Amino acid sequence: SAVISQKPSRDICQRGTSLTIQCQVDSQVTMMFWYRQQPGQSLTLIATANQGSEATYESGFVIDKFPISRPNLTFSTLTVSNMSPEDSSIYLCSVERLARGEQFFGPGTRLTVL
Amino acid sequence: GESVGLHLPTLSVQEGDNSIINCAYSNSASDYFIWYKQESGKGPQFIIDIRSNMDKRQGQRVTVLLNKTVKHLSLQIAATQPGDSAVYFCAENGSGGSNYKLTFGKGTLLTVNP
Numbered sequence: 001s002a003v004i005s006q007k008p009s010r011d012i013c014q015r016g017t018s019l020t021i022q023c024q025v026d027s028q029v030t031m032m033f034w035y036r037q038q039p040g041q042s043l044t045l046i047a048t049a050n051q052g053s054e055a056t057y058e059s060g061f062v063i064d065k066f067p068i069s070r071p072n073l074t075f076s077t078l079t080v081s082n083m084s085p086e087d088s089s090i091y092l093c094s095v096e097r098l099a100r101g102e103q104f105f106g107p108g109t110r111l112t113v114l
Numbered sequence: 115g116e117s118v119g120l121h122l123p124t125l126s127v128q129e130g131d132n133s134i135i136n137c138a139y140s141n142s143a144s145d146y147f148i149w150y151k152q153e154s155g156k157g158p159q160f161i162i163d164i165r166s167n168m169d170k171r172q173g174q175r176v177t178v179l180l181n182k183t184v185k186h187l188s189l190q191i192a193a194t195q196p197g198d199s200a201v202y203f204c205a206e207n208g209s210g211g212s213n214y215k216l217t218f219g220k221g222t223l224l225t226v227n228p
Contacts, residue, residue: 004157042203042218042220042221043158043203044218045217048215101146101148101214101216102163103148103160103205103214103216104160105150105157105158106157107156107157
């Protein structure tokens with residue numbers, strides 16, 4: 001499996017501000033993913049981030065709200081823009097490394113928006 | 115997308131008993147399935163996977179069964195231990211023609227009583 005870290009691990013933010021979450025992997029990976037997990041719920045895919053191309057967003061998620069960067073094969077960022085309390089969630093990055101479909105997850109970033 | 119609710123299904127077992135966690139999936143085109151364990155405050159941890167050309171796969175203390183006829187997946191945990199207490203998610207791959215996109219189920223909260 002891959003070792004994946006996320007920063008920050010948690011944050012409390014004010015409405016209307018933006019937060020950038022970082023995801024770092026200990027080895028090069030082609031595919032990285034960003035998920036949202038609302039309190040007490042399952043995981044929902046926000047977007048797929050591939051190096052060298054625009055992120056691919058899922059239905060209900062847009063680039064203006066969740067801009068993503070993927071500058072190299074070990075790093076990605078997700079920004080939650082113009083936050084509202086409804087954005088309070090755990091944000092998780094994952095990587096698909098072995099070309100078999102397995103995804104390994106980071107520890108998550110716990111975001112609270114006041 | 116997935117339909118999720120605020121209250122997870124729960125399963126409570128005694129330490130040492132066997133646990134069976136069930137999952138129904140909707141897409142008959144899904145060809146790869148993963149079970150994840152998520153402990154409180156952590157990201158999902160890969161447990162075991164199975165491809166659609168198999169109906170059973172065993173790991174250490176865990177067995178995954180796949181019934182494609184009724185689109186049902188189960189995770190069996192032998193001799194359940196307090197450390198197994200967590201939320202368990204099934205995830206399917208292959209939905210919508212995307213090779214690497216995972217769709218997660220609602221999750222089941224397993225509580226192991228000592």
